[in-house]
Structures are given as structure tokens and as C-alpha cells.
Amino acid sequence: DGNEQKIILQKDISITPANIINAIQLAKKIANPKCSTFPICDKNLDLEERMEESDIQEEFNENPYADLNYEMAIFENSLGICGLADIGILTNLVENYSIAKGKSDARNAKRQVFKSPSVVIEYETLNEFYPNEKEEYKDKINSFSLNDTYANVYCESIDYDIDNTHSKVIYHDLKTIDGKIINGMIDIGCFAPGSHHILNVLAATTTALALGIDDETIQNALSNFKGIDGRTNVREIDAKNGLRIIEEINPGINTKAIESSINMIRDIDNYYIIIGGKYGVTCEEIDEEKLSKFIHEYLTNNPKANLILTDELGKSLEKKINAMNEKQLKIEHIEDYHEAQRIAIDNNKNILFIYRSNYSQVSKR
Template sequence: MNSLVIDMTHGGVKIAVSLAKKDETVYAYDIYNTLKSVDKKMLAVYNVKIIDLDYLKNLNGNLRVIYPVHLPLTKRDIEKYNPSLNYTFLTHHEIIKELLKNWGNDIPKIEVTGVKGKTSCVFMLKEILIDKNPLILSSLGALLYENGVKKTLKQNISITPANIKETIDLAYKIANPVCEIAAGKCDSQNLKKYGCAIFESSLGASGIGDVGLLTNIVENYPIAKNKRTASEAKSQIFNCSIVAIQKETLDEFYKNIEHKKINTFSLNNNADVTVKNIEYDLDKTLFDISYNNIITANGEVISGEFKVETFAPGKHHVKNVLGVIATCLSLNIPKEKIIKGLANYKGIKGRTNKKIIENSTIIEEINPGINTKAIEESINMIRNLDDYYIAIGGDYGITCEEIDESKVSTYLDTLDYNIILTGEVGEGILKKMNKPVKYSKNFQDVYKQAIHNNKNLLLIYRSDYRKLNKR
């Protein structure tokens, strides 16, 4: 089998090497010219030839092209370099499913994608499944929990599909250390220290999940240089055995999808998992859950009710909780375990969390994908806004979606609150606003202002994945 792996920036090296280890003939196309010297050496060790697409004219027969879903080239763009080849196209997600086809059959596996709320959902699921020593890939790192204790396998790691396999391989090395195998302390069988796996992915899912959770498509942003959209990429979630999806997202983007096991959730009463009697609070929000005709992994169809108390200060947080509950019910996780896990969830440091500094309450909403809707929902969760500074800003990074400064500035112009813009994102918004607002270059100075003036602070900050101290 001849394979061409495109894009060495977003996991292509891992995929190319994995295929080469199976004695395949593998070519690599570094479309963004970001290949590091150490990765070039790694590819050379496994006889992976780095090529440009012009090289395809030298090939004949079959060629499998493995590409990221956000590739700014069409299949026709690639085929024109050698029209005589017999092409097969697979996404990075699809090849990861193939590479892992014999892995994880004895454990529950969850894949999480969506535009907003992915990481929060992963860590709610972690709390619920903590007794199973979960293996996790998230935007906060590759992690393994043993008896409730976190082990960081790799911190600076992206949520590309290739890093699902990287996370699994890292966990394998911990369970099967070469030195202990050589010393006879353990054998070289595929030992595991985890009893479940939770994988976050930015643009879809590989399909290895027993349940795939699609949190939402609150913004259907363009990808692949406007050739495709987020909803198209994330439709790969339907390759999972069961899909938990927001009802509004299903109706708007995927109404023609055929899948036998879909469980929906919504704040409204037209879904499989719904909610009522919500009592919002910045510490613990209480509400009643009702679920009807949930299709489960073991073939049951279940219905019931229970009460939840968890950290969910805004509507968007409650939606995330509903997605997590739909996922857990799909896996036949007892409701008592769901209730206990959600009660233990306190938010995520570096995402949504609350803290007290001196006399000031600080609410942090930190996310690489902040947009106008997210800003609006964050502001709406605060009751006494006159007591708050609202700081908005952040960094421009390497996510697929960029913030619409004009749209945000138009929205902020309608508000009559104490707004402070900060960072490079805040500076961009400031230039487009009509009303005067304060600006602080360093977001840390906003904390100082709030504390000094005995004000509370809502910080809505777009973080760059590369700046780990703000994650």
C-alpha cells in the first residue's frame, strides 16, 4: 500500500511513522513547511520520503491520500498532479480509527467535539468516571488519572486526531517501562493503567468512541480557506457507535444524517434529555433532569428523572452538563454516579472558574474560541453587573476560528457596564467601537484595578494554546 500523508503540522508525522511501522510505503507532504529537523530525522529513520505534490507524477498504481479535514486543497487539486493514479482519500480522523481498530475493545471510550464547551465536558466526564482511572486527551494536555491522582503524560499537545494515538502510546510506555521489562519486573504485554478513555478533538471524531458527544455548533465558522465549514468537519462524530448531540444542532445541520443511535439534549422540552427548575448560582446551580427513551450501549432504552447540583453558573454551562449526562446515560452509567461526579465538578482552572481575591469575586471565562455569543452568554450569567468590571480580550493564536471584532464591538456598544478591553484582541475590538471604553494592555492589571476598587471581575479572555499559563 502506498500512502501519502499530508500536513506535518497537525499530527502528520505521527501518522506517517505509524503507517511505516506496518511496512507500508509512505510519503509525506509538509504543506505548511513547518517540519522540524528532529521530525525529519524521525521520518528518515522509518524511510518516509518527504515530497512535494509534483513528485506524484513518478508514481503508478494505487495511492491512499491521508489529509486533515481542514486541508485547503480539494481532492481534484491533488489528483491533477497524476490523473492516472487510483486514489483513495481518508481524513486524519479516519486513519486513526484504522490504526486503533484492535485497541480499547474492553473499555468505554468517549470522543468529544463541538465549537464550545469541549474541555469542560471532558473534565465533567473525568469526575464521573474517576474510579475507572481515565485516560484523557484534552486542550489542557494528555493526562492519566490513577486512583484520583493526575499524571501529566504531555502538557503542550494539540487535540488533533493523531494525538489520540500519541496519548495511548504515552500511557503504554508508563504501563510497560522498558527498564522494568528488561529487569523481569513486568512482561511486555499490552498492560493498561486506565479503565476508560476520553478524547477531545477540535474538528470531528475518529469514530472509535462508544459514544461521541457533539456539544454544539454555535458558530459554523469556515475552514480550509473557506472551502468547508465546521459543521461539515464535525459531522465525523456520526462515525461513533452512539451520538449525543444538542437537539438544535442536530435539527439545523444534520437533519438528513442517518444514524440509528442518536440521543439529544436541550434546554427546551423537545429532546431526549431535558432540564427544568433551574436555580442558577455562581457556586452551585441546581436543576431537575428528565430523560426519555435514551438508547444505550448495551441495547437498553431507558427513561427517568434525577436532581443535579454542579458548577454551571450560566445557560451555556448547563447545556454542557446536559451533553455530559446524555453521554453517560448512553453508556449505562448509573445516575447515582453521574450525580456524585457532577457535584464534585468545580470548573477548570484556566477555563471557567470562580475564585475570591481579598474582597473581589473573580469569574474567569478563558477559551481559545471566544466569540460574540460566548461573550453574551458569559455576561448574562452575572446578576448584579453594577458590582462588576467586565474585562474582554486575549490573544490571537492558532485555532481554526478567529473572533469577529466588528460583531463583538457592535454588541459591546449596546451595553452600559464597566467594560475594560485587554490584550491584542481587546485592542482590535477597541478600534472598532463607537463608545469610549477603558483599555489595559496587560490583563493582570485588570485584576489589580478590580481588587483596588473593591469591584468584582468577569474576565472573558481568548487564550492562545501556546501560552500554557493562561489555559
């Protein structure tokens, strides 16, 4: 009707069902602003009408979500875990962050994995966060680890490479879904430049073995994996000079994964490291204090490293690093990550691009 207007209901919120519902309620209040509470009240009502509305208000207080009239069901899937299935998979739990406005946490959210008939879980996560479940569900758990030999699946050796990492994987006392116990060794070569990538490979390998898939099929499938465009992959950016970009783009990327990504670069003099991202991405916002300390320590130990911070996250990191920057390390922030990448290319450098993307930024993933 020509009177439409766009209103930002709330800035910098994480994408969770609770926040989506709050946004809907805010929209309803703005659409009918006569009263600051919901449902709408009118002080001009007579006594009988006020009593009727009082009943409505009481009903609303008991169940504030009952009258949303929004034809949509909202389901939330916790990062690092699959839904209930023949095999439930929990890749890891790096930080036990709070959820549901502080009423619960990641540990409880991910605990549902143990409802599956068979469970694949990182050994360190199992020990730290689920010691009781480890004993209670021991007959259906298969664990994996980079190097802990007590896990059902672990790496005896790993030879990291940007394009093709080789690892010798040992599996023992592994329980298949058809009731068998299997033991063996499998050589794996695939795209897994960092330790956090190898953990994903181990999760997939453990799951495949539990399903009864043979070693050769697993080897062939993993050897053909070259990364996921817009998530973790390597691509050429300057064929003439042989320059490449390693992209780590992830809505839920955390400090530990960023550390692993940076540490996987051996010839750091030939790289620009570009770190940045958006806020309001997931319920697990990044630990900026921890990341700032890591970057500061890294630059102190590698003074010749080329690092550019970008976008909202980069700006905040710049302030925090400068606050602890007694040696006046050079910290550069460039708002547009495209410009940061151009600088690297102009200086004939490869790029490690670590970006915490917003879900709406589909082009980055």
C-alpha cells in the first residue's frame, strides 16, 4: 500500500529458536504498539472486558508461545552432532558453551547422541564431558582419537600435507552394528591439511567401519575427497605464479580450529593469514579473548608473519590485541576481505583465509 517500512528488530543475535521466537514477538508488538505487553491491552476497556483480558493475559503468561500463529516448526541441530540414527555421531565438544539463555549447555544438548543404537564419539570428548555415559553405554560406543591408543580408532602415524595427508589408522575392539568385533589397520590418504580435519576423517572412518564397510571402499572414498567448496578447500588464485588460497569458512569455527589451521602452514613466509567474520552466527560465539592471546603470541614468535584482520570480528580482535601489544606488533585491519586478498596476491603470496561466516552469507560457503 506504499506505507511499508523495514525495521531492524534486534542486532547481533545468534540464530537459535529462542531468538527467532523473540523476533516474531517483537514484530507483533511493533505492529500493534498500544501496549508494551503481549497480548495487546487497552486501558479504555470497561470492567468486564478488562477481566476477560486479564484471563487472556494469565493464559499468555503460562504459555507465551501459544499464540504465535506462525505456520512454521523450528528445529535446532547442535554443531558437531548428527541427529538420532542407527549410528549417532559426535565429532567433538570443544567448549561447553551455554544455550537456552543460560538454562542449559552444549554438553546436555549433545547428550542425545547416546539415544542412538550405536555411538561414534571423539575419545577426549567422551572422557571429559560424558564419563558416566562412557560406562553406561560402553557396549555401543566406538571412540576415535588422533593418538590415544585407548580409543577404538586412532592414528599410529600422520604425515600432514596441504593436498594429501597420509595416516596409518589402527582400529581395535570396534563394534559393528551387526554385532561383530573387528580389529585391523588401514592406510588413508586424503585432503586433511590440519589435525581438526583428520579428526573428521577418523569420525567418518569409525562410522564406516561400524557399518561394516570394507577397508578398500573407505580408502577409495576418502582419497577422492578434495574438501568442500565454501567450507574447507584449496583452490588456485593465480595460475601464472602458482598461488593458492586455503579457505576455512565455517559459521561455527572456534579458537581451537583456528589455531590448528594456522599451525598447519609450514612455509609461513609464503602466506598471508587473513582472519575475520561476522557476529550473530551461532549460539556458540567465538572466544575473542582466547583467540586474541593466541594471535598475539603467534605474531610475537613469528614476527615476519603476514596477518590481516578483516570484517566485524577482525575489528574487535584488533582492539584486543593492541591492548596487550607491549612490543607494538604490526596489526593490520582491512574491512573488505576482498581487498585483503588482493594485497596478498599483489605481494605474490598464498592465502590462508579463516572466516566465521554468517548463515546468510551463502556466497562465502
